[in-house]
Amino acid sequence: xxxxxxxxxxxxxxxxxxxxxxxxxxxxxxxxxxxxxxxxxxxxxxxxxxxxxxxxxxxxxxxxxxxxxxxxxxxxxxxxxxxxxxxxxxxxxxxxxxxxxxxxxxxxxxxxxxxxxxxxxxxxxxxxxxxxxxxxxxxxxxxxxxxxxxxxxxxxxxxxxxxxxxxxxxxxxxxxxxxxxxxxxxxxxxxxxxxxxxxxxxxxxxxxxxxxxxxxxxxxxxxxxxxxxxxxxxxxxxxxxxxxxxxxxxxxxxxxxxxxxxxxxxxxxxxxxxxxxxxxxxxxxxxxxxxxxxxxxxxxxxxxxxxxxxxxxxxxxxxxxxxxxxxxxxxx
Amino acid sequence: xxxxxxxxxxxxxxxxxxxxxxxxxxxxxxxxxxxxxxxxxxxxxxxxxxxxxxxxxxxxxxxxxxxxxxxxxxxxxxxxxxxxxxxxxxxxxxxxxxxxxxxxxxxxxxxxxxxxxxxxxxxxxxxxxxxxxxxxxxxxxxxxxxxxxxxxxxxxxxxxxxxxxxxxxxxxxxxxxxxxxxxxxxxxxxxxxxxxxxxxxxxxxxxxxxxxxxxxxxxxxxxxxxxxxxxxxxxxxxxxxxxxxxxxxxxxxxxxxxxxxxxxxxxxxxxxxxxxxxxxxxxxxxxxxxx
Numbered sequence: 001x002x003x004x005x006x007x008x009x010x011x012x013x014x015x016x017x018x019x020x021x022x023x024x025x026x027x028x029x030x031x032x033x034x035x036x037x038x039x040x041x042x043x044x045x046x047x048x049x050x051x052x053x054x055x056x057x058x059x060x061x062x063x064x065x066x067x068x069x070x071x072x073x074x075x076x077x078x079x080x081x082x083x084x085x086x087x088x089x090x091x092x093x094x095x096x097x098x099x100x101x102x103x104x105x106x107x108x109x110x111x112x113x114x115x116x117x118x119x120x121x122x123x124x125x126x127x128x129x130x131x132x133x134x135x136x137x138x139x140x141x142x143x144x145x146x147x148x149x150x151x152x153x154x155x156x157x158x159x160x161x162x163x164x165x166x167x168x169x170x171x172x173x174x175x176x177x178x179x180x181x182x183x184x185x186x187x188x189x190x191x192x193x194x195x196x197x198x199x200x201x202x203x204x205x206x207x208x209x210x211x212x213x214x215x216x217x218x219x220x221x222x223x224x225x226x227x228x229x230x231x232x233x234x235x236x237x238x239x240x241x242x243x244x245x246x247x248x249x250x251x252x253x254x255x256x257x258x259x260x261x262x263x264x265x266x267x268x269x270x271x272x273x274x275x276x277x278x279x280x281x282x283x284x285x286x287x288x289x290x291x292x293x294x295x296x297x298x299x300x301x302x303x304x305x306x307x308x309x310x311x312x313x314x315x316x317x318x319x320x321x322x323x324x325x326x327x328x329x330x331x332x
Numbered sequence: 333x334x335x336x337x338x339x340x341x342x343x344x345x346x347x348x349x350x351x352x353x354x355x356x357x358x359x360x361x362x363x364x365x366x367x368x369x370x371x372x373x374x375x376x377x378x379x380x381x382x383x384x385x386x387x388x389x390x391x392x393x394x395x396x397x398x399x400x401x402x403x404x405x406x407x408x409x410x411x412x413x414x415x416x417x418x419x420x421x422x423x424x425x426x427x428x429x430x431x432x433x434x435x436x437x438x439x440x441x442x443x444x445x446x447x448x449x450x451x452x453x454x455x456x457x458x459x460x461x462x463x464x465x466x467x468x469x470x471x472x473x474x475x476x477x478x479x480x481x482x483x484x485x486x487x488x489x490x491x492x493x494x495x496x497x498x499x500x501x502x503x504x505x506x507x508x509x510x511x512x513x514x515x516x517x518x519x520x521x522x523x524x525x526x527x528x529x530x531x532x533x534x535x536x537x538x539x540x541x542x543x544x545x546x547x548x549x550x551x552x553x554x555x556x557x558x559x560x561x562x563x564x565x566x567x568x569x570x571x572x573x574x575x576x577x578x579x580x581x582x583x584x585x586x587x588x589x590x591x592x593x594x595x596x597x598x599x600x601x602x603x604x605x606x607x608x609x610x611x612x613x614x615x616x617x618x619x620x621x622x623x
Contacts, residue, residue: 053460055621078462089453093350105342106461106468108335134353 004031006158006190007052012061014047014214021047023214024061029158029192034184036201037194038298039211045194046086048211049162052192053083065158079107082156084147086163086194092136096127096146099135100153107154121149125179141172148179159183161193165200180204198298208298210305217305222298229254229296229304232270236263236277239287248280254304266296339463343471344478347442351479361438361483365430366490372552373423373494380422382410416554418585420497427491428498428579429551431506434487435480435514436546436571440538442476443521447534456621469616473522473609477514484510488582502581509581512601513574519608523615549575554587563589570604573597 007029014022022044029035037045050056052063054074068076090099100118122128125145165173183189195201201208202222210218230253238261246255254266267273270293281288417425449455458468528534549571566572577597579585
């Protein structure tokens with residue numbers, strides 16, 4: 001087993017009664033990288049993280065943290081990880097300091113060393129002045145910061161953050177991002193995070209695994225994932241038959257119909273192809289009412305990969321038709 | 333090993349600290365036995381007192397009063413009541429039982445706090461800790477039992493104001509019985525609570541358990557005058573031995589059944605505690621967040 005891989009997940013499956021939450025996923029996390037599990041709610045991200053953190057037993061498959069198997073040596077694994085759960089796990093009745101203190105004791109820290117570490121970390125997350133305030137008076141952002149500080153107290157080799165910025169206001173969110181950047185830069189911390197925010201994964205992660213329905217449907221760096229869509233995406237609103245028009249645009253890598261006469265074109269170089277598109281429209285008697293193009297973000301990648309599910313949600317909630325593109329594969 | 337001890341102390345510290353900052357909890361736990369003491373104690377206290385019996389209306393046949401002095405009747409009745417309650421008046425009898433009951437009710441409250449921690453996440457924090465789970469849950473049980481014992485002590489100290497039949501020297505020994513009983517029932521409460529995710533479900537089970545256990549323990553009335561079928565339940569009820577021991581050391585009450593004496597009662601309580609604390613430790617060992 002190579003030493004630079006801190007987490008190894010092999011064919012992991014987790015079933016809850018008749019629901020399969022995680023359906024045979026495999027990935028590895030290298031030392032010093034930030035690895036993101038990106039996906040909608042219910043994709044199986046949190047379940048995966050709970051298995052890595054020894055809180056759930058896998059139905060099948062194997063998971064190693066360091067060189068320890070999570071089912072055989074859970075205590076060894078627990079020593080190596082620090083985790084911030086999606087839901088708060090602080091004791092609201094106690095002070096910030098006491099929450100840290102009890103955590104330190106549970107991880108075998110004591111005395112002066114423990115006290116100094118607590119104060120240093122509270123300072124790191126800008127909570128030093130609130131050390132002796134009860135947590136129940138803290139805002140959501142402060143709580144999350146305290147939890148991050150707490151998870152770092154025992155100097156874990158792997159930091160796990162489950163939706164670290166969910167439910168936070170933009171300032172708190174930016175602050176959390178800053179801490180994560182700092183941890184990476186100054187301590188070369190290995191971080192596994194889950195998120196359903198595309199921008200968060202893009203901003204923080206070295207590598208991203210996109211999850212949907214318990215499976216990893218794509219894995220790579222942001223650049224690699226975006227490369228799936230080529231360089232540019234062109235959006236057109238048409239007067240006329242969108243499907244037929246799509247078939248005429250043979251230079252496009254992919255052509256998807258999104259909503260009423262709107263199409264999404266994947267091309268290598270949008271500025272060069274735009275005149276071509278107008279020419280084809282003119283010769284076929286199709287009017288173009290609106291045109292725009294942009295560089296693909298993870299958002300486009302995600303819709304590209306999970307179109308099937310989005311179509312289902314469209315049928316149930318027609319009010320979001322404008323936002324969620326309905327797509328067909330271009331038939332060549 | 334030293335880390336496990338640290339974890340044990342950390343959890344005891346946590347339970348005590350939480351208790352110290354939640355004044356409402358302290359008050360509500362003490363109010364309930366006080367209400368029992370006031371309403372049951374003062375209410376029945378006068379019923380079971382020879383001084384308040386209106387003899388002339390009870391014995392209107394003047395031939396009896398002609399030969400026997402009413403004060404003799406009073407004194408016989410008075411002896412009868414004291415004998416029933418093992419040598420003390422009813423309010424002393426009740427208060428000494430209440431001291432045990434306060435800790436008993438408190439034991440199940442700590443089960444509620446486990447469910448609370450499940451819902452508010454602190455349980456997960458202890459589940460991902462590398463410290464032994466057995467010591468984590470044991471720390472919790474010990475911490476809560478210390479709290480329960482302190483609450484009982486408060487009731488006993490209040491009792492000193494109400495009745496003069498309590499021997500202050502017996503208090504430390506009585507508290508030992510109460511602490512033992514509390515460890516056992518907290519273990520039971522925690523074990524049950526680990527199986528429940530909702531407050532309502534747990535509360536239902538607890539109500540089904542506490543009411544019969546309370547009435548079949550001799551808190552409110554002596555066990556030796558109970559119907560036979562009730563005596564059988566009382567003998568199987570661990571709380572009975574705590575109530576007996578507490579009463580014995582606080583007020584010298586010896587109302588007992590067969591083999592019960594201060595020593596056997598303590599041994600039985602210790603066995604009960606050992607069994608239920610162990611069950612709690614093993615069930616926490618196997619806990620995942622699935623339940």
